[in-house]
Amino acid sequence: xxxxxxxxxxxxxxxxxxxxxxxxxxxxxxxxxxxxxxxxxxxxxxxxxxxxxxxxxxxxxxxxxxxxxxxxxxxxxxxxxxxxxxxxxxxxxxxxxxxxxxxxxxxxxxxxxxxxxxxxxxxxxxxxxxxxxxxxxxxxxxxxxxxxxxxxxxxxxxxxxxxxxxxxxxxxxxxxx
Amino acid sequence: xxxxxxxxxxxxxxxxxxxxxxxxxxxxxxxxxxxxxxxxxxxxxxxxxxxxxxxxxxxxxxxxxxxxxxxxxxxxxxxxxxxxxxxxxxxxxxxxxxxxxxxxxxxxxxxxxxxxxxxxxxxxxxxxxxxxxxxxxxxxxxxxxxxxxxxxxxxxxxxxxxxxxxxxxxxxxxxxxxxxxxxxxxxxxxxxxxxxxxxxxxxxxxxxxxxxxxxxxxxxxxxxxxxxxxxxxxxxxxxxxxxxxxxxxxxxxxxxxxxxxxxxxxxxxxxxxxxxxxxxxxxxxxxxxxxxxxxxxxxxxxxxxxxx
Numbered sequence: 358x359x360x361x362x363x364x365x366x367x368x369x370x371x372x373x374x375x376x377x378x379x380x381x382x383x384x385x386x387x388x389x390x391x392x393x394x395x396x397x398x399x400x401x402x403x404x405x406x407x408x409x410x411x412x413x414x415x416x417x418x419x420x421x422x423x424x425x426x427x428x429x430x431x432x433x434x435x436x437x438x439x440x441x442x443x444x445x446x447x448x449x450x451x452x453x454x455x456x457x458x459x460x461x462x463x464x465x466x467x468x469x470x471x472x473x474x475x476x477x478x479x480x481x482x483x484x485x486x487x488x489x490x491x492x493x494x495x496x497x498x499x500x501x502x503x504x505x506x507x508x509x510x511x512x513x514x515x516x517x518x519x520x521x522x523x524x525x526x527x528x529x530x531x532x533x534x
Numbered sequence: 535x536x537x538x539x540x541x542x543x544x545x546x547x548x549x550x551x552x553x554x555x556x557x558x559x560x561x562x563x564x565x566x567x568x569x570x571x572x573x574x575x576x577x578x579x580x581x582x583x584x585x586x587x588x589x590x591x592x593x594x595x596x597x598x599x600x601x602x603x604x605x606x607x608x609x610x611x612x613x614x615x616x617x618x619x620x621x622x623x624x625x626x627x628x629x630x631x632x633x634x635x636x637x638x639x640x641x642x643x644x645x646x647x648x649x650x651x652x653x654x655x656x657x658x659x660x661x662x663x664x665x666x667x668x669x670x671x672x673x674x675x676x677x678x679x680x681x682x683x684x685x686x687x688x689x690x691x692x693x694x695x696x697x698x699x700x701x702x703x704x705x706x707x708x709x710x711x712x713x714x715x716x717x718x719x720x721x722x723x724x725x726x727x728x729x730x731x732x733x734x735x736x737x738x739x740x741x742x743x744x745x746x747x748x749x750x751x752x753x754x755x756x757x758x759x760x761x762x763x764x765x766x767x768x769x770x771x772x773x774x775x776x777x778x779x780x781x782x783x784x785x786x787x788x789x790x791x792x793x794x795x796x797x798x799x800x801x802x803x804x805x806x807x808x809x810x811x812x813x814x815x816x817x818x819x820x821x822x823x824x825x826x827x828x829x830x831x832x833x834x835x836x837x838x839x840x841x842x
Contacts, residue, residue: 421560424572424602424833434536435574435833437553438560474569 363503363526368517371486371502372400376407378500379453379484386451389416390484393456393468394439399517400486401455416450418443425467447476453500457515459485462494487526489513536836539651539658542667543708551676551712554830558677561833562826564601574833575602578635583609583625583650584661585641590797590821591661591671595638598828604636622646626653635837639663657835665699671796672705674827676713678819679750682792687714692743694776695754695804696725696765702796703754707734718746721754721776724765740776744785751786753778753795753804769803778805783812792816 379388392401398419405417421439429435454468465483472478484500489507507513510531518524543551564570580599584592592608599606609625629637634656639647644664651658662668683689691710697703697719707717711733718735719726720743726736737743756772766772773779778786778793783806786793793805793815801807809815 424574426574429574434836438557438833440560440563470573474572475567 360530361528363505365524367503368486368524368526372403373407375400375455375484375486375500375502376404379404380408382500383451385413387414387416389418389445389450389452391418391420391443391452391454391468391472393454393464394419394421394441396515396517396520397454397456399519400457402519404455404484416445418445420454420468420471422464422467422471425471427463427467441471443475447472447478449477449479451480451482452478453482453484455484457485457517458487458489458513459483459496459498459501460489460491460513462492462496465496466494487513487515536839537834538655538836538839538841539647539660540669540831540835541648541651541658541660543669543672543705543712544667546669546712548712551673551709554673554827554834555677555680557830557834558673558823558826561601561829562823565822565826571601571603573603575599575604575635578602578604578837579633580604580606580636580638580832581609581629581632581634581656582606582638582661583611583640585611585639586662588640588661591640591668591824594821594824595659595661595670595828598825598832599636601825602829602832604832607632607634622649623653626650629656630654636832636835651841655838657837657839659831659835662701665701665704668701668705670824670828670831671702672709673831674820674824675706675752675794675796676709677827678794678816678823679710679715679792680713681819681823682816683749686710688716689750690716690718690746690748691750691752692718692720692737692746692748693752693754694720694743696757697721697754698725698727698765699757700754706752718743718748722766722772740782748791750792750794751778753793753799755796755798756800756803758800769800773803773806777803778809780806780808783808787812787814790814794820797821 390401390405392398405415409415419442421441423436423438482499485498486502487505488498488501489505491509507528512529514527516523516525596606636657638659638661639650640661641663644666647658647660647663660667660669679686693703710717718737720737723738793812795817799805
Protein backbone atom coordinates (compact mmCIF):
# COMPACT_ATOMS: atom_id res chain seq x y z
CA UNK A 358 0.00 0.00 0.00
CA UNK A 359 1.11 3.53 -0.60
CA UNK A 360 2.56 5.68 2.10
CA UNK A 361 0.59 8.57 3.49
CA UNK A 362 2.34 11.78 4.42
CA UNK A 363 1.86 14.82 6.61
CA UNK A 364 3.68 18.02 5.67
CA UNK A 365 5.61 20.57 7.72
CA UNK A 366 2.50 22.77 7.55
CA UNK A 367 0.34 20.00 9.02
CA UNK A 368 2.83 19.63 11.87
CA UNK A 369 2.92 23.38 12.50
CA UNK A 370 -0.87 23.42 12.55
CA UNK A 371 -0.89 20.51 15.03
CA UNK A 372 1.55 22.29 17.34
CA UNK A 373 -0.53 25.47 17.13
CA UNK A 374 -3.68 23.54 18.04
CA UNK A 375 -1.91 22.05 21.08
CA UNK A 376 -0.74 25.44 22.27
CA UNK A 377 -4.20 26.92 21.81
CA UNK A 378 -5.92 24.14 23.74
CA UNK A 379 -3.41 24.38 26.58
CA UNK A 380 -3.83 28.15 26.75
CA UNK A 381 -7.62 27.93 26.65
CA UNK A 382 -7.90 25.45 29.45
CA UNK A 383 -5.26 26.85 31.78
CA UNK A 384 -5.45 30.60 31.43
CA UNK A 385 -2.65 32.13 33.44
CA UNK A 386 -2.28 29.40 36.04
CA UNK A 387 1.30 28.11 36.29
CA UNK A 388 2.09 25.00 34.28
CA UNK A 389 5.19 23.01 33.42
CA UNK A 390 5.77 21.32 30.08
CA UNK A 391 7.79 18.13 30.19
CA UNK A 392 8.80 16.63 26.84
CA UNK A 393 9.51 12.92 26.53
CA UNK A 394 12.75 12.07 24.73
CA UNK A 395 13.22 11.81 21.92
CA UNK A 396 11.05 14.19 19.83
CA UNK A 397 8.50 14.82 22.58
CA UNK A 398 11.06 17.30 23.90
CA UNK A 399 11.10 19.08 20.56
CA UNK A 400 7.31 19.21 20.35
CA UNK A 401 7.22 20.59 23.90
CA UNK A 402 9.77 23.23 23.00
CA UNK A 403 7.67 24.42 20.06
CA UNK A 404 4.53 24.57 22.16
CA UNK A 405 6.51 26.46 24.79
CA UNK A 406 7.66 29.00 22.18
CA UNK A 407 4.07 29.65 21.10
CA UNK A 408 2.89 29.98 24.68
CA UNK A 409 5.74 32.14 25.94
CA UNK A 410 5.05 34.69 23.20
CA UNK A 411 2.29 35.82 25.49
CA UNK A 412 4.70 36.58 28.24
CA UNK A 413 3.50 34.00 30.71
CA UNK A 414 5.67 31.97 33.02
CA UNK A 415 6.20 28.39 32.07
CA UNK A 416 8.51 25.76 33.46
CA UNK A 417 10.13 23.32 31.07
CA UNK A 418 11.81 19.95 31.39
CA UNK A 419 12.81 16.85 29.45
CA UNK A 420 12.33 13.28 30.53
CA UNK A 421 14.11 10.14 29.33
CA UNK A 422 12.04 7.06 30.06
CA UNK A 423 14.45 4.32 28.87
CA UNK A 424 15.00 2.96 32.37
CA UNK A 425 11.25 2.69 32.98
CA UNK A 426 10.29 0.68 29.90
CA UNK A 427 8.42 -2.60 30.28
CA UNK A 428 9.87 -4.37 27.25
CA UNK A 429 13.54 -5.03 28.13
CA UNK A 430 12.92 -8.77 27.77
CA UNK A 431 11.94 -8.29 24.13
CA UNK A 432 14.73 -5.95 23.13
CA UNK A 433 17.84 -7.17 21.40
CA UNK A 434 19.80 -4.30 22.87
CA UNK A 435 18.82 -1.97 25.68
CA UNK A 436 18.01 1.55 24.50
CA UNK A 437 20.65 4.20 25.01
CA UNK A 438 19.82 6.52 27.89
CA UNK A 439 19.80 10.27 27.54
CA UNK A 440 19.90 12.80 30.29
CA UNK A 441 16.72 13.81 32.11
CA UNK A 442 16.54 17.48 33.01
CA UNK A 443 13.75 18.66 35.27
CA UNK A 444 14.99 21.98 36.67
CA UNK A 445 11.85 22.83 38.67
CA UNK A 446 10.34 21.18 41.75
CA UNK A 447 7.93 18.44 40.66
CA UNK A 448 6.26 18.44 44.06
CA UNK A 449 2.77 19.93 43.67
CA UNK A 450 3.39 21.17 40.10
CA UNK A 451 0.83 21.07 37.30
CA UNK A 452 2.71 19.14 34.65
CA UNK A 453 1.75 18.58 31.04
CA UNK A 454 3.63 15.65 29.56
CA UNK A 455 4.31 16.15 25.86
CA UNK A 456 5.05 13.44 23.30
CA UNK A 457 5.12 13.22 19.53
CA UNK A 458 2.97 10.12 18.96
CA UNK A 459 0.52 8.39 21.27
CA UNK A 460 0.12 4.73 20.34
CA UNK A 461 -0.09 1.91 22.90
CA UNK A 462 0.25 4.23 25.91
CA UNK A 463 3.19 2.27 27.31
CA UNK A 464 5.60 5.17 26.96
CA UNK A 465 3.23 7.37 28.96
CA UNK A 466 2.90 4.69 31.65
CA UNK A 467 6.71 4.69 31.90
CA UNK A 468 6.81 8.50 31.92
CA UNK A 469 4.33 8.66 34.82
CA UNK A 470 6.51 6.25 36.80
CA UNK A 471 9.66 8.22 36.01
CA UNK A 472 8.02 11.50 36.95
CA UNK A 473 6.84 10.20 40.30
CA UNK A 474 10.46 9.42 41.22
CA UNK A 475 11.17 13.16 41.06
CA UNK A 476 8.30 14.08 43.39
CA UNK A 477 4.52 14.11 43.67
CA UNK A 478 3.00 16.40 41.06
CA UNK A 479 -0.26 18.19 41.87
CA UNK A 480 -1.69 17.26 38.50
CA UNK A 481 -0.41 15.56 35.35
CA UNK A 482 -1.95 15.94 31.90
CA UNK A 483 -0.96 14.61 28.51
CA UNK A 484 -0.47 16.49 25.24
CA UNK A 485 0.42 14.66 22.03
CA UNK A 486 1.14 15.95 18.56
CA UNK A 487 -0.37 12.83 16.96
CA UNK A 488 -2.86 10.35 18.36
CA UNK A 489 -2.78 7.25 16.17
CA UNK A 490 -4.99 5.06 18.36
CA UNK A 491 -4.58 1.39 19.38
CA UNK A 492 -4.07 1.81 23.12
CA UNK A 493 -2.89 -1.09 25.27
CA UNK A 494 -3.20 0.86 28.52
CA UNK A 495 -5.99 2.94 30.06
CA UNK A 496 -4.34 6.21 29.02
CA UNK A 497 -5.97 9.05 27.07
CA UNK A 498 -4.61 12.42 25.97
CA UNK A 499 -5.91 15.72 27.30
CA UNK A 500 -4.64 17.71 24.31
CA UNK A 501 -4.27 16.41 20.74
CA UNK A 502 -2.74 18.15 17.72
CA UNK A 503 -3.60 15.66 14.96
CA UNK A 504 -5.75 12.52 14.98
CA UNK A 505 -4.49 9.87 12.57
CA UNK A 506 -6.52 6.90 11.48
CA UNK A 507 -4.07 3.97 11.39
CA UNK A 508 -4.08 0.22 11.60
CA UNK A 509 -2.35 -1.61 14.40
CA UNK A 510 0.62 -2.71 12.28
CA UNK A 511 1.18 0.57 10.44
CA UNK A 512 4.38 2.43 11.15
CA UNK A 513 4.20 6.13 11.91
CA UNK A 514 7.54 7.87 11.33
CA UNK A 515 7.82 11.36 12.72
CA UNK A 516 10.74 13.54 11.67
CA UNK A 517 11.32 16.88 13.32
CA UNK A 518 13.72 19.61 12.23
CA UNK A 519 15.82 19.69 15.39
CA UNK A 520 16.13 15.91 15.75
CA UNK A 521 16.01 14.65 12.16
CA UNK A 522 16.65 17.67 9.94
CA UNK A 523 13.15 18.14 8.51
CA UNK A 524 9.49 18.25 9.52
CA UNK A 525 7.55 15.32 8.10
CA UNK A 526 5.30 12.45 9.11
CA UNK A 527 5.13 9.25 7.06
CA UNK A 528 2.73 6.41 7.62
CA UNK A 529 3.75 3.16 6.00
CA UNK A 530 0.81 0.90 5.54
CA UNK A 531 1.36 -2.69 6.40
CA UNK A 532 -0.93 -5.36 5.00
CA UNK A 533 -2.75 -7.12 7.80
CA UNK A 534 -1.12 -10.51 8.28
CA UNK B 535 26.09 -6.58 18.98
CA UNK B 536 25.06 -6.93 22.61
CA UNK B 537 27.60 -8.50 24.94
CA UNK B 538 26.95 -11.15 27.50
CA UNK B 539 29.99 -10.63 29.70
CA UNK B 540 32.53 -8.03 30.75
CA UNK B 541 35.79 -9.88 31.37
CA UNK B 542 38.47 -7.36 30.48
CA UNK B 543 39.10 -4.08 28.70
CA UNK B 544 41.27 -5.54 25.95
CA UNK B 545 38.30 -7.18 24.23
CA UNK B 546 36.22 -3.99 24.10
CA UNK B 547 36.53 -1.75 21.09
CA UNK B 548 36.75 2.00 21.39
CA UNK B 549 33.11 2.55 20.37
CA UNK B 550 31.92 0.22 23.13
CA UNK B 551 34.09 1.99 25.68
CA UNK B 552 32.85 5.43 24.60
CA UNK B 553 29.28 4.13 24.72
CA UNK B 554 29.66 2.86 28.29
CA UNK B 555 31.30 6.11 29.41
CA UNK B 556 28.55 8.21 27.76
CA UNK B 557 25.89 6.05 29.36
CA UNK B 558 27.40 6.44 32.83
CA UNK B 559 26.59 10.17 32.98
CA UNK B 560 22.77 9.81 33.06
CA UNK B 561 23.14 7.17 35.78
CA UNK B 562 25.27 9.52 37.86
CA UNK B 563 22.61 12.18 37.46
CA UNK B 564 20.12 9.89 39.21
CA UNK B 565 22.14 10.21 42.43
CA UNK B 566 20.93 13.77 42.89
CA UNK B 567 17.27 12.72 42.96
CA UNK B 568 15.49 11.92 46.20
CA UNK B 569 14.54 8.55 44.68
CA UNK B 570 17.85 7.13 43.48
CA UNK B 571 16.38 3.91 42.19
CA UNK B 572 15.13 3.05 38.69
CA UNK B 573 13.18 -0.07 37.72
CA UNK B 574 15.34 -1.12 34.74
CA UNK B 575 16.47 -4.47 36.22
CA UNK B 576 13.37 -5.19 38.28
CA UNK B 577 13.00 -8.91 38.82
CA UNK B 578 16.59 -9.66 37.72
CA UNK B 579 18.95 -11.38 40.09
CA UNK B 580 22.57 -10.50 40.71
CA UNK B 581 24.90 -12.85 42.52
CA UNK B 582 28.20 -11.68 43.93
CA UNK B 583 30.99 -14.22 44.22
CA UNK B 584 33.94 -12.63 45.99
CA UNK B 585 36.69 -15.11 46.70
CA UNK B 586 39.00 -12.28 47.73
CA UNK B 587 38.12 -9.70 50.35
CA UNK B 588 36.86 -6.40 48.99
CA UNK B 589 34.79 -3.74 50.67
CA UNK B 590 34.78 -1.02 48.10
CA UNK B 591 34.22 -2.90 44.86
CA UNK B 592 31.79 -5.30 46.46
CA UNK B 593 29.59 -2.62 47.98
CA UNK B 594 29.84 -0.49 44.85
CA UNK B 595 28.45 -3.35 42.74
CA UNK B 596 25.79 -4.02 45.33
CA UNK B 597 24.63 -0.40 45.41
CA UNK B 598 24.68 -0.26 41.58
CA UNK B 599 22.56 -3.39 41.26
CA UNK B 600 20.10 -2.24 43.91
CA UNK B 601 19.71 1.19 42.31
CA UNK B 602 18.65 -0.67 39.17
CA UNK B 603 16.08 -2.59 41.28
CA UNK B 604 17.81 -5.95 40.86
CA UNK B 605 17.79 -8.49 43.69
CA UNK B 606 21.27 -9.03 45.06
CA UNK B 607 22.51 -12.17 46.74
CA UNK B 608 25.97 -12.39 48.24
CA UNK B 609 27.29 -15.90 47.87
CA UNK B 610 29.28 -16.66 50.96
CA UNK B 611 32.53 -18.02 49.64
CA UNK B 612 34.82 -16.80 52.37
CA UNK B 613 35.45 -20.33 53.56
CA UNK B 614 35.07 -22.36 50.42
CA UNK B 615 37.69 -23.04 47.78
CA UNK B 616 37.12 -22.78 44.08
CA UNK B 617 40.65 -23.64 43.04
CA UNK B 618 39.75 -27.24 42.30
CA UNK B 619 37.97 -27.80 39.00
CA UNK B 620 35.21 -29.68 40.71
CA UNK B 621 34.12 -26.85 42.96
CA UNK B 622 33.98 -24.39 40.04
CA UNK B 623 31.55 -26.71 38.31
CA UNK B 624 29.46 -27.07 41.44
CA UNK B 625 29.26 -23.34 41.89
CA UNK B 626 28.16 -22.91 38.28
CA UNK B 627 25.52 -25.58 38.62
CA UNK B 628 24.22 -23.86 41.71
CA UNK B 629 23.92 -20.52 40.02
CA UNK B 630 22.27 -22.09 36.96
CA UNK B 631 19.70 -23.66 39.26
CA UNK B 632 19.15 -20.30 40.92
CA UNK B 633 18.50 -18.78 37.46
CA UNK B 634 20.87 -15.96 38.19
CA UNK B 635 20.98 -13.25 35.53
CA UNK B 636 24.26 -11.59 36.51
CA UNK B 637 27.31 -12.96 38.32
CA UNK B 638 29.97 -10.66 39.68
CA UNK B 639 33.21 -12.50 40.34
CA UNK B 640 36.44 -11.68 42.08
CA UNK B 641 39.11 -14.33 42.39
CA UNK B 642 42.84 -14.54 42.75
CA UNK B 643 43.12 -16.86 39.73
CA UNK B 644 43.45 -15.00 36.42
CA UNK B 645 40.89 -16.18 33.89
CA UNK B 646 38.44 -17.72 36.33
CA UNK B 647 35.60 -15.27 35.47
CA UNK B 648 36.06 -16.25 31.82
CA UNK B 649 35.70 -19.91 32.70
CA UNK B 650 32.48 -19.24 34.56
CA UNK B 651 31.22 -17.09 31.68
CA UNK B 652 31.65 -19.91 29.18
CA UNK B 653 29.69 -22.35 31.33
CA UNK B 654 26.64 -20.26 32.19
CA UNK B 655 24.00 -18.23 30.40
CA UNK B 656 24.26 -15.54 33.08
CA UNK B 657 26.19 -12.38 32.32
CA UNK B 658 29.53 -12.46 34.12
CA UNK B 659 31.29 -9.32 35.25
CA UNK B 660 34.91 -9.61 36.27
CA UNK B 661 35.42 -7.67 39.50
CA UNK B 662 39.15 -8.46 39.51
CA UNK B 663 40.96 -11.69 38.67
CA UNK B 664 44.54 -12.13 39.86
CA UNK B 665 46.89 -9.73 38.11
CA UNK B 666 44.82 -10.00 34.93
CA UNK B 667 42.03 -7.45 34.77
CA UNK B 668 39.64 -5.20 36.65
CA UNK B 669 37.53 -3.73 33.85
CA UNK B 670 35.00 -1.74 35.89
CA UNK B 671 37.84 -0.01 37.74
CA UNK B 672 39.31 0.97 34.38
CA UNK B 673 35.95 2.29 33.18
CA UNK B 674 35.42 4.37 36.31
CA UNK B 675 38.95 5.74 36.06
CA UNK B 676 38.39 6.71 32.42
CA UNK B 677 35.01 8.24 33.28
CA UNK B 678 36.56 10.25 36.13
CA UNK B 679 39.30 11.53 33.83
CA UNK B 680 36.80 12.45 31.10
CA UNK B 681 34.81 14.51 33.59
CA UNK B 682 37.91 16.69 34.01
CA UNK B 683 39.17 16.43 30.43
CA UNK B 684 36.20 15.96 28.05
CA UNK B 685 38.71 15.42 25.26
CA UNK B 686 41.50 13.50 27.00
CA UNK B 687 43.54 12.81 23.85
CA UNK B 688 47.23 13.32 24.55
CA UNK B 689 46.79 13.85 28.28
CA UNK B 690 49.50 12.15 30.31
CA UNK B 691 48.93 9.78 33.19
CA UNK B 692 51.73 8.53 35.41
CA UNK B 693 50.83 5.32 37.25
CA UNK B 694 52.92 4.88 40.38
CA UNK B 695 53.49 1.74 42.40
CA UNK B 696 53.41 -2.02 42.11
CA UNK B 697 52.72 -2.33 38.40
CA UNK B 698 53.77 -5.97 38.27
CA UNK B 699 51.02 -7.35 40.50
CA UNK B 700 48.38 -4.80 39.62
CA UNK B 701 45.32 -5.66 37.56
CA UNK B 702 44.29 -2.04 38.03
CA UNK B 703 47.46 -0.84 36.31
CA UNK B 704 46.89 -3.31 33.50
CA UNK B 705 43.21 -2.55 32.86
CA UNK B 706 43.45 1.18 33.46
CA UNK B 707 46.47 1.68 31.22
CA UNK B 708 44.76 -0.40 28.50
CA UNK B 709 41.63 1.75 28.55
CA UNK B 710 43.60 5.00 28.68
CA UNK B 711 45.71 3.96 25.69
CA UNK B 712 42.55 3.03 23.79
CA UNK B 713 41.18 6.50 24.49
CA UNK B 714 44.32 8.16 23.19
CA UNK B 715 46.01 9.15 26.45
CA UNK B 716 49.69 8.71 27.18
CA UNK B 717 50.62 6.41 30.03
CA UNK B 718 53.87 5.92 31.94
CA UNK B 719 54.80 3.73 34.88
CA UNK B 720 56.85 4.67 37.91
CA UNK B 721 57.94 2.28 40.64
CA UNK B 722 60.78 0.24 42.07
CA UNK B 723 62.60 -1.67 39.36
CA UNK B 724 61.46 -4.92 40.92
CA UNK B 725 57.79 -3.93 40.52
CA UNK B 726 57.77 -2.37 37.05
CA UNK B 727 57.75 -5.08 34.38
CA UNK B 728 60.35 -4.61 31.69
CA UNK B 729 58.21 -6.31 29.07
CA UNK B 730 54.80 -5.15 28.01
CA UNK B 731 53.31 -2.56 25.71
CA UNK B 732 56.11 -0.72 23.94
CA UNK B 733 54.44 2.65 24.01
CA UNK B 734 54.43 2.88 27.80
CA UNK B 735 57.36 4.79 29.30
CA UNK B 736 58.96 3.34 32.42
CA UNK B 737 60.53 5.34 35.20
CA UNK B 738 62.16 4.32 38.44
CA UNK B 739 62.96 7.85 39.57
CA UNK B 740 60.24 10.22 40.79
CA UNK B 741 61.98 13.36 39.50
CA UNK B 742 62.46 11.95 36.02
CA UNK B 743 58.80 10.93 35.95
CA UNK B 744 57.75 14.48 36.87
CA UNK B 745 59.99 15.87 34.15
CA UNK B 746 57.80 13.91 31.71
CA UNK B 747 55.05 16.46 32.68
CA UNK B 748 52.08 14.29 33.57
CA UNK B 749 48.55 15.77 33.92
CA UNK B 750 47.34 13.08 36.29
CA UNK B 751 49.14 11.15 39.03
CA UNK B 752 47.60 7.74 39.59
CA UNK B 753 48.76 6.03 42.79
CA UNK B 754 48.37 2.27 43.12
CA UNK B 755 47.74 0.69 46.46
CA UNK B 756 50.70 -1.10 47.98
CA UNK B 757 49.24 -4.55 48.40
CA UNK B 758 50.51 -5.55 51.80
CA UNK B 759 48.62 -8.86 51.70
CA UNK B 760 50.04 -9.91 48.37
CA UNK B 761 53.70 -9.38 49.17
CA UNK B 762 55.03 -12.77 50.10
CA UNK B 763 58.37 -11.63 48.72
CA UNK B 764 59.95 -8.33 49.71
CA UNK B 765 60.07 -6.11 46.63
CA UNK B 766 61.24 -3.00 48.44
CA UNK B 767 63.13 -2.51 51.69
CA UNK B 768 60.40 -0.95 53.84
CA UNK B 769 57.15 1.00 53.70
CA UNK B 770 58.94 4.08 54.97
CA UNK B 771 61.46 3.71 52.19
CA UNK B 772 58.64 3.30 49.65
CA UNK B 773 56.94 6.46 50.91
CA UNK B 774 60.19 8.38 50.66
CA UNK B 775 60.92 7.21 47.12
CA UNK B 776 57.47 6.95 45.49
CA UNK B 777 54.87 8.29 47.91
CA UNK B 778 53.20 11.68 47.72
CA UNK B 779 54.92 13.31 50.67
CA UNK B 780 54.00 16.78 51.89
CA UNK B 781 56.83 18.31 49.88
CA UNK B 782 55.73 16.46 46.73
CA UNK B 783 52.13 17.46 47.35
CA UNK B 784 53.23 21.09 47.17
CA UNK B 785 54.81 20.47 43.79
CA UNK B 786 51.74 18.56 42.60
CA UNK B 787 49.55 21.47 43.72
CA UNK B 788 51.77 24.03 42.03
CA UNK B 789 51.54 22.09 38.78
CA UNK B 790 47.77 21.67 39.17
CA UNK B 791 47.91 17.90 38.74
CA UNK B 792 44.95 15.64 39.46
CA UNK B 793 45.48 12.78 41.91
CA UNK B 794 43.81 9.39 41.67
CA UNK B 795 43.91 6.20 43.74
CA UNK B 796 41.71 3.09 43.42
CA UNK B 797 41.43 2.78 47.22
CA UNK B 798 41.62 1.86 49.93
CA UNK B 799 44.59 4.11 50.60
CA UNK B 800 47.46 3.28 52.92
CA UNK B 801 48.11 6.62 54.57
CA UNK B 802 51.76 7.26 55.09
CA UNK B 803 52.66 4.82 52.31
CA UNK B 804 51.30 5.88 48.89
CA UNK B 805 50.32 9.28 50.20
CA UNK B 806 50.48 11.50 53.25
CA UNK B 807 47.41 12.60 55.24
CA UNK B 808 47.38 16.04 53.64
CA UNK B 809 46.52 14.52 50.24
CA UNK B 810 43.06 13.68 51.52
CA UNK B 811 42.25 17.41 51.56
CA UNK B 812 43.95 18.20 48.26
CA UNK B 813 41.46 20.10 46.09
CA UNK B 814 42.38 18.20 42.95
CA UNK B 815 42.18 14.76 44.51
CA UNK B 816 39.70 12.68 42.52
CA UNK B 817 39.64 9.79 44.99
CA UNK B 818 36.09 10.47 46.19
CA UNK B 819 34.91 11.11 42.63
CA UNK B 820 36.23 7.67 41.74
CA UNK B 821 34.08 6.06 44.43
CA UNK B 822 30.91 7.85 43.33
CA UNK B 823 31.61 7.30 39.64
CA UNK B 824 32.21 3.62 40.30
CA UNK B 825 28.53 3.15 41.10
CA UNK B 826 27.38 5.00 37.97
CA UNK B 827 29.76 3.08 35.72
CA UNK B 828 28.73 -0.27 37.20
CA UNK B 829 25.07 0.63 36.68
CA UNK B 830 25.86 1.39 33.04
CA UNK B 831 27.64 -1.98 32.70
CA UNK B 832 24.77 -3.94 34.28
CA UNK B 833 22.29 -2.14 32.05
CA UNK B 834 24.40 -2.74 28.93
CA UNK B 835 25.11 -6.48 29.25
CA UNK B 836 22.53 -8.94 28.00
CA UNK B 837 22.27 -12.24 29.89
CA UNK B 838 21.90 -15.09 27.42
CA UNK B 839 23.50 -13.20 24.53
CA UNK B 840 26.12 -15.21 22.63
CA UNK B 841 29.45 -15.06 24.52
CA UNK B 842 32.90 -14.55 23.08
